[in-house]
């Protein structure tokens with residue numbers, strides 16, 4: 001009957017295995033292939049962006065990484081170990097995520113929400129918890145200290161006793177990040193962290209993600225805000241219709257013709273060419289002349 005708090009060893013030798021390795025991940029829903037044969041690696045110290053038009057398969061891919069979906073094909077490994085298809089075991093292994101649609105405990109306080117995020121890192125024995133023995137109380141105190149540290153880190157310490165539902169939108173997103181960090185992840189997955197944010201909140205989120213990386217957590221982020229992605233990420237992968245189209249530095253990706261075409265679309269066949277435009281202009285001019293005469 002023990003109460004233990006697991007923390008990452010600080011004097012561990014550097015680990016050059018990727019934090020994340022997705023190999024040949026495919027996800028089919030009936031006849032629809034939402035993700036097709038996608039490989040992606042994320043290393044310690046990296047912030048990697050995952051972009052693509054609506055319906056490209058980004059969230060489905062995240063769900064395959066975090067054990068919510070069992071990929072039809074392919075494997076997902078964390079630090080060299082293939083992950084099980086159970087989300088709580090994936091969190092325990094070291095991957096935490098936030099969701100596109102905020103999933104906080106609305107009627108719990110800010111601090112309680114972060115404490116919930118810590119439960120994968122503490123294992124309290126039943127009797128120890130019932131008796132509230134010294135070990136239990138120590139673990140509880142440590143958890144609270146770490147949760148408060150995360151609230152300071154995310155700039156929410158002044159809101160610790162407010163109900164999550166009363167926070168402004170941008171702070172709810174920050175709280176989601178604080179809660180995800182409470183599980184002490186080696187890899188943080190963010191699904192559209194700036195959706196619905198003001199420009200100021202987006203800048204604050206960028207600073208926060210950079211600080212997360214500084215603390216040793218690798219980050220994989222889905223986002224529609226291209227400016228945010230290209231200013232933040234070390235590497236960007238582009239998904240289009242379930243397939244990885246391009247991967248590279250923000251500069252490489254921004255200048256890739258295939259990426260530009262995927263976002264802006266290729267011209268429709270039959271769109272007016274020079275001849276048609278000249279014809280319309282001539283007709284307009286003739287009209288004007290007719291009107292004047």
Ligand SMILES: Nc1ncnc2c1ncn2[C@@H]1O[C@H](COP(=O)(O)OP(=O)(O)OP(=O)(O)O)[C@@H](O)[C@H]1O
Nearest residue numbers: 029032033034052053054055056057058059060061
């Ligand atoms: N549970 C599901 N069952 C059936 N089809 C699904 C399911 N989840 C996603 N899809 C389909 O898979 C495709 C990829 O969807 P997904 O949500 O992963 O795209 P996305 O790139 O995250 O899009 P967005 O940027 O709009 O969030 C879409 O065609 C979607 O309709």
